[in-house]
Amino acid sequence: MRVGVLTGGGDAPGLNAAIRGVARAAWREGYEVVGIRNGWQGLLRNDVFPLTPDAISGILPRGGTILGTSRTNPFKTSEGPRQVLDTVRTRGIDVVVAIGGDDTLGVAARLAKMGMRVVGIPKTMDNDIPGSDYTIGFDTAVTAVMEACDKLHPTAEAHQRVMVVEVMGRDAGWVAAVGGLAGGADVVLVPEVPFSVDEVCQRIKDRHERGKLFSVLVVAEGCKPKDLGTQVAQDAAVDAFGHVRLGGIGSVLAGEIEARTGYETRVTVLGHLQRGGSPTWFDRVLATRFGVAAVELIKQQRFGHMVALRENKLASLTLEEGLTGNHTVDLSLYNLTRLFG
Ligand code: F6P
Numbered sequence: 001m002r003v004g005v006l007t008g009g010g011d012a013p014g015l016n017a018a019i020r021g022v023a024r025a026a027w028r029e030g031y032e033v034v035g036i037r038n039g040w041q042g043l044l045r046n047d048v049f050p051l052t053p054d055a056i057s058g059i060l061p062r063g064g065t066i067l068g069t070s071r072t073n074p075f076k077t078s079e080g081p082r083q084v085l086d087t088v089r090t091r092g093i094d095v096v097v098a099i100g101g102d103d104t105l106g107v108a109a110r111l112a113k114m115g116m117r118v119v120g121i122p123k124t125m126d127n128d129i130p131g132s133d134y135t136i137g138f139d140t141a142v143t144a145v146m147e148a149c150d151k152l153h154p155t156a157e158a159h160q161r162v163m164v165v166e167v168m169g170r171d172a173g174w175v176a177a178v179g180g181l182a183g184g185a186d187v188v189l190v191p192e193v194p195f196s197v198d199e200v201c202q203r204i205k206d207r208h209e210r211g212k213l214f215s216v217l218v219v220a221e222g223c224k225p226k227d228l229g230t231q232v233a234q235d236a237a238v239d240a241f242g243h244v245r246l247g248g249i250g251s252v253l254a255g256e257i258e259a260r261t262g263y264e265t266r267v268t269v270l271g272h273l274q275r276g277g278s279p280t281w282f283d284r285v286l287a288t289r290f291g292v293a294a295v296e297l298i299k300q301q302r303f304g305h306m307v308a309l310r311e312n313k314l315a316s317l318t319l320e321e322g323l324t325g326n327h328t329v330d331l332s333l334y335n336l337t338r339l340f341g
Helices: 015-028 040-044 080-090 102-113 138-159 174-182 197-209 249-261 281-299 319-323 331-338
Strands: 002-007 032-036 048-050 095-100 118-122 162-167 187-189 215-220 233-238 244-246 265-269 305-310 313-318
Touching (some): 002 015, 015 095, 080 102, 102 118, 102 319, 118 281, 118 319, 138 162, 162 174, 162 249, 174 187, 174 215, 174 331, 187 197, 187 331, 249 265, 281 313
Parallel strands (some): 002 032, 095 118, 162 265
Antiparallel strands (some): 233 244, 305 313
8 A cells, every 4th residue: 555645735833743643654554655745736746755764753843844735726727637646546656645724625525536545634724624623733823823912912011002913814713713812812803703993993992991001902814894895815816726815904904993093003913923833732643643543544445534623532524524614713712702801
């Protein structure tokens, strides 16, 4: 059995831990493991190499991915899917382990329908895969938001300022809600609940009236301000899966707050700091469990399935089931953020 492993989409801390988990479990079964470079691109370009124990030595705490990643969609061209299947056949790959978010796993589901043997592992700092309660990279991203809030509170207080922290998460508010809750943010804004700038300003003014002359706001990049239009994007370009590059809501909001309240306001865009660096213990353990569980799926010949975490237990489901619906933020968590501030 020759197992090919790839990582696709935006990187997430814990990818290397998952690769290591797959490799170690596969070797225990006597399988061979090959790495596929840069996600689906590696199968379009026949960029495959043997994975050795040396290659995975010491990678558990490392961010990024030793395999490289890209947002390549083989279905963008008519010959793409056939090229992927040809590489799989000519390189003697019996099964592909695809580690990715909804785009990468969506491609895996389509290739599975075309007869490719594939199993999936869900990763994304956005935590927006419907079939899994948590995905690799989310916990580390939340920790980055929490630590940023912890650092911004004292400087906000010292200068009596409003600090707006823009966080990633695409159309899901998980990173903002959980990070904001953990970091004690005074206002948390998520894409799932459109907000009014006036109401946000009122909440900050109410704090001032209670003697709290500073505020820390966490705003998700995908937020929809009711009175300012739609989501804010960095430019109009879209990636191979049709996504715009979100970003900019933080400074738009900071400008509005300063103009409407007169309070001095600053913005911090956390950006890729949420995705870089070493994974937390939770992401390392989750990724390790997912990697080993993916090999279990291979052993059981359950191709076209993905591993998942459901109610704190490892689970598996078909890729289609795992990608159907939306994994929007748990509103009870968001409502909890409203209690504070
Ligand atoms: O999907 C993960 C993610 O970090 C999103 O939260 C964010 O919108 C996007 O990727 C950023 O993409 P890029 O790395 O291409 O800038």
